[in-house]
Amino acid sequence: MSTPKHILIIGATGLIGQPITTSLQATGDFSLSILTSSASSVSKKPILDNLAAQGIKIVVADVTSATDIERAFQGIDTIVCALGRPGIDLQIQLLEIAERTLNVKWFWPSEFGTDIEYDETSRDEPTHQAKLRVRKYVRENVKRLQVRYLVTGPYADTFIGLKAGGDLRAGGYDAVAKTATLEGDGSGKVSLTSMVDVGKLLAASVQRPEVGKERPLRVNSFTTTPKELLAEFEKQTGAKWEVTYTSVEEMKALEKELYAEKKPMAGALTLRRIWASGRTLYEKRDNELLPPVELTTQEEIVAAMIKKQTAQ
Numbered sequence: 001m002s003t004p005k006h007i008l009i010i011g012a013t014g015l016i017g018q019p020i021t022t023s024l025q026a027t028g029d030f031s032l033s034i035l036t037s038s039a040s041s042v043s044k045k046p047i048l049d050n051l052a053a054q055g056i057k058i059v060v061a062d063v064t065s066a067t068d069i070e071r072a073f074q075g076i077d078t079i080v081c082a083l084g085r086p087g088i089d090l091q092i093q094l095l096e097i098a099e100r101t102l103n104v105k106w107f108w109p110s111e112f113g114t115d116i117e118y119d120e121t122s123r124d125e126p127t128h129q130a131k132l133r134v135r136k137y138v139r140e141n142v143k144r145l146q147v148r149y150l151v152t153g154p155y156a157d158t159f160i161g162l163k164a165g166g167d168l169r170a171g172g173y174d175a176v177a178k179t180a181t182l183e184g185d186g187s188g189k190v191s192l193t194s195m196v197d198v199g200k201l202l203a204a205s206v207q208r209p210e211v212g213k214e215r216p217l218r219v220n221s222f223t224t225t226p227k228e229l230l231a232e233f234e235k236q237t238g239a240k241w242e243v244t245y246t247s248v249e250e251m252k253a254l255e256k257e258l259y260a261e262k263k264p265m266a267g268a269l270t271l272r273r274i275w276a277s278g279r280t281l282y283e284k285r286d287n288e289l290l291p292p293v294e295l296t297t298q299e300e301i302v303a304a305m306i307k308k309q310t311a312q
């Protein structure tokens with residue numbers, strides 16, 4: 001049976017595209033190309049020079065142009081897509097071209113987040129609509145191409161620091177002020193993956209492409225609760241923190257306000273409300289189905305966040 005060899009990464013210069021590219025390259029198993037926009041070929045030149053120095057081929061192309069994409073797919077057997085949120089729908093054209101380009105055999109769409117088909121309420125979430133359209137397109141139109149979805153839950157690195165819109169009702173940890181706002185009563189479980197681990201787990205999924213045919217793969221670095229995270233922050237800073245709580249109802253109210261004001265942080269609030277409602281938890285994670293990966297610990301994530309916040 002053939003396995004992925006020649007991979008094209010789309011969105012490789014982005015937030016999650018970078019660790020994904022690093023991890024795929026670190027396996028030594030693949031020949032990598034990345035497709036990048038002409039704007040990024042100028043604005044992200046240092047990143048691209050670094051990738052080129054590692055032997056990664058840089059293809060400057062317009063991701064919306066069918067002609068450019070058909071050309072970029074030549075000689076490629078695997079597409080890994082890490083397009084940012086505004087570009088999720090562009091994947092429908094990419095999938096259509098991949099399906100009819102016979103040398104392309106596998107496609108990992110840009111997911112790497114919350115499970116958009118977690119339960120029956122997921123279909124109404126505003127943040128899920130574009131990814132749901134992509135999955136629908138795959139179900140209805142893709143017959144030959146092998147599509148794999150990697151669901152990771154929230155990124156541990158951003159989850160613990162971010163306060164959506166600067167509003168404490170969104171929850172978060174502040175290592176300078178030594179204050180925290182915990183979601184719910186602080187004991188709800190949340191499943192987190194560090195960005196480095198998203199890259200490693202994606203590379204592991206590409207190394208074992210036969211896994212994930214029937215359903216999305218749900219992976220994580222660790223499962224924790226807001227209270228456990230707080231305890232780790234307090235331990236590492238050697239101080240008792242001032243704690244407030246934000247209920248899911250308060251998060252919903254803030255979310256409504258942000259959507260009414262058309263604030264870009266509204267989507268972040270939706271995701272945090274979903275995470276705080278326990279909808280990133282799986283009965284069983286799928287890490288064990290993939291080649292073993294050394295994962296980031298909660299202790300490491302908290303240490304990195306304290307370092308980042310106190311350096312600012």
Ligand SMILES: NC(=O)c1ccc[n+]([C@@H]2O[C@H](COP(=O)([O-])OP(=O)(O)OC[C@H]3O[C@@H](n4cnc5c(N)ncnc54)[C@H](OP(=O)(O)O)[C@@H]3O)[C@@H](O)[C@H]2O)c1
Nearest residue numbers: 011013014015016036037040083084086087110113154155
């Ligand atoms: N789990 C979480 O907590 C979490 C957090 C953030 C993101 N995510 C998910 O991760 C995936 C990637 O998101 P990201 O934040 O890493 O992406 P990003 O940094 O915003 O963008 C990734 C890259 O996509 C390329 N791109 C080209 N055309 C685009 C378009 N029209 N719109 C958007 N991007 C375009 C750009 O690369 P070039 O210019 O080089 O072509 C850009 O660097 C998404 O599916 C997102 O939902 C998950």
